[in-house]
Amino acid sequence: MSKPPSEPYRGKNPLIRKLGRFVPLTQAECEVIEQVCQSSHQHRQGSDLIQQGDKPRTVFLILKGWAFRYKQLEDGSRQIMAYLLPGDLCDIQILLFEKMDHSIGLLSDAEVVKIPAAEILDLMDRFPRIERALMWATLVDEATLREWLLNVGQRSALQRLAHLFCELCVRLSVVGLVDEDESFVLPLTQTELADTTGLSTVHVNRTLQRLRKDNLISTLHGRLTILNPTKLAEIAGFNNDYLHTDGPPVEQQLRARVSQSM
Amino acid sequence: MSSMSAFKVRINTHTADTSAIILLADGVLIGVVSELLDECHGPERGKWVIETAFGNDVQSHGTTFPSASDAANWLSARVAGGMFKLDGEVPELR
Numbered sequence: 001m002s003k004p005p006s007e008p009y010r011g012k013n014p015l016i017r018k019l020g021r022f023v024p025l026t027q028a029e030c031e032v033i034e035q036v037c038q039s040s041h042q043h044r045q046g047s048d049l050i051q052q053g054d055k056p057r058t059v060f061l062i063l064k065g066w067a068f069r070y071k072q073l074e075d076g077s078r079q080i081m082a083y084l085l086p087g088d089l090c091d092i093q094i095l096l097f098e099k100m101d102h103s104i105g106l107l108s109d110a111e112v113v114k115i116p117a118a119e120i121l122d123l124m125d126r127f128p129r130i131e132r133a134l135m136w137a138t139l140v141d142e143a144t145l146r147e148w149l150l151n152v153g154q155r156s157a158l159q160r161l162a163h164l165f166c167e168l169c170v171r172l173s174v175v176g177l178v179d180e181d182e183s184f185v186l187p188l189t190q191t192e193l194a195d196t197t198g199l200s201t202v203h204v205n206r207t208l209q210r211l212r213k214d215n216l217i218s219t220l221h222g223r224l225t226i227l228n229p230t231k232l233a234e235i236a237g238f239n240n241d242y243l244h245t246d247g248p249p250v251e252q253q254l255r256a257r258v259s260q261s262m
Numbered sequence: 263m264s265s266m267s268a269f270k271v272r273i274n275t276h277t278a279d280t281s282a283i284i285l286l287a288d289g290v291l292i293g294v295v296s297e298l299l300d301e302c303h304g305p306e307r308g309k310w311v312i313e314t315a316f317g318n319d320v321q322s323h324g325t326t327f328p329s330a331s332d333a334a335n336w337l338s339a340r341v342a343g344g345m346f347k348l349d350g351e352v353p354e355l356r
Contacts, residue, residue: 077323200324202298202311206277209302 013037014087014175015061021174021244022136023129023251032127037063040113043106045187049090051103058114060090065110066187070195071102080196082145083107083168087175092120092134108187136250143242152198155237157207160197162236165217169226170240183225265289266338269355273313277302282313283352285334287342292317295333298326317341 009020009030016033019025025033040063043049049060049067060067067084081102084090090104095117124131147167151160168186169178178184190208194201211217216232218225226232244250265288273282278300285293293315298306309326310333318341327333330352 077321194324200311200322202303202306202324202326205302206275206279206300209300210276 010176014063014085015089017175018087019130019133019137020249022140022249023133024249025129025133029127029130032123033130036115036119036123037061037113040111043110043112045106045108045110047106049104049106049112050100052100054100056095056097056100058116059092059095059120060084060104061113061115062086062088062090063111063113065112066107067104067110067112068107068192069102069104078195079198080192081148082141083196085168085171085175086177088141089115089134089137092138095120107192132251136244140242140244143244147242148196157197157199157203158210159236160199161193161204161207161211162216162232163238164193164197165224165226166229166233166236166238166240167243168224169229170243170245174245181225182227182229183223185222186219186224187222266334266342268334268352270352271355275300279303283330283334284355285337287338292341293320293337295327295330295337297330312337315341 009017009025012020012030013034015037016025016030019033043065045065050056052071062084064086067088067090068080069082069084069090070078070080072078084104124134144167147163151163155163169182169184172178172184188196190201190204193199193208194204197204199207208217208219211232212219216226216228216235218227232238240246247253267286267289268283269286271282271284271294272280273294273296274280275296279296279298281299282294282296284291285295294313295310296313298309298311301307303309306326309328310330311324311326312320312322312333315322315337320337320340322336325336327336
C-alpha cells in the first residue's frame with residue numbers, strides 16, 4: 001500500500017492539498033480557494049447537514065471532521081455510501097438535484113464551509129484549472145463508490161474492513177492526517193462500520209478482533225493504527241489506483257501520455 | 263404448528279463465540295443462534311444473536327437477545343410461523 005508522495009501544499013487547506021493532487025495549482029488559484037473557505041461553521045457530531053428530500057442550495061466542503069452520505073429504509077436500517085473527509089466536497093452535482101436523494105450527516109464534530117451555487121459556478125468560470133481539478137475529484141468519488149459497491153457485494157467481512165482501512169489511510173494521507181506510524185483518527189462506531197460494510201455489528205466486532213489478533217491493526221482512544229500495511233493490503237486485495245494518489249498530479253500524467261501518443 | 267427441535271453445536275467465528283444452537287422446524291434447519299462470549303462484545307457479552315436464518319427473507323440487523331430462547335422465538339416466529347419452546351437443557355448434536 002503506497003501513500004502519496006510529499007507534495008508542495010503541505011500545511012495548506014485540505015481542499016488545496018486534495019485538488020493539487022489532480023492539477024498543479026498556482027499561487028493565485030490557492031488564494032482563491034482559501035478565500036472560498038474563509039466563512040466556515042462548526043457543526044456537531046450526529047447532526048445532518050442536509051436530509052433526503054431537502055432542496056440543495058449550497059455545496060458543503062468539509063474542512064475538519066468527518067461526514068457521511070447515507071440512505072435509510074423505513075425500518076430504520078441505514079446504508080452508508082461514502083465518508084467525506086477533510087478536503088472533500090459533498091458534492092458539486094447536488095446543485096443539479098431538485099431534491100436530495102440521500103442525506104449527509106456528521107460522524108464527528110466538523111468545520112464545514114457552505115459554498116453557494118453561484119460562487120461555485122463563478123469559481124469554475126474564472127478558474128478552469130480548478131474546474132478540471134473538481135472534475136477529477138468527482139471522478140475519484142465515483143470510482144470510490146464503485147469500489148465500495150464491490151466491497152459490499154463481493155468481498156468477505158475481513159476483506160471489507162481491511163479494504164476500508166487501507167483506503168482511509170491513503171485518503172487521509174493526501175490531506176496530511178496520517179501519522180508516521182500509519183495511525184489516524186477513526187471517529188466511527190461499530191454500528192457505523194456495520195452500516196458501511198453491510199455486516200452486523202457483531203460480525204464487525206468479531207472481524208476487528210481478528211484483525212487485532214493477527215497484528216494487522218490496533219485501535220486505541222479513537223485512533224486506528226495499521227501495524228502491517230503490506231499484509232493488510234494483501235488481504236484486502238487493495239490497489240489504490242482508483243484514488244489517483246501516486247506519482248505527479250493526475251493532469252501532468254495525462255498530458256505526458258497525450259504528448260507521447262502524438 | 264411446526265414441530266421445533268434444537269441442538270447445541272460449536273461454531274467457528276474466529277473468536278471465543280463458540281457456543282451456538284441450531285434450530286429445526288419439522289426437521290428442517292431454519293437457523294443458527296449463537297452466544298456472544300468473546301470479551302470484544304463488551305456490554306453485549308452474554309447475549310444471543312441470530313447467526314443465520316433460512317427460509318423467509320429475514321434480516322435481524324444484528325439485534326441481540328437476552329437469552330437463547332428469545333432469539334429462537336424471534337426467529338421461529340418469522341420463518342416457521344410459531345413460537346419456539348427452548349425449555350430446559352438443549353441437547354448436544356450427535
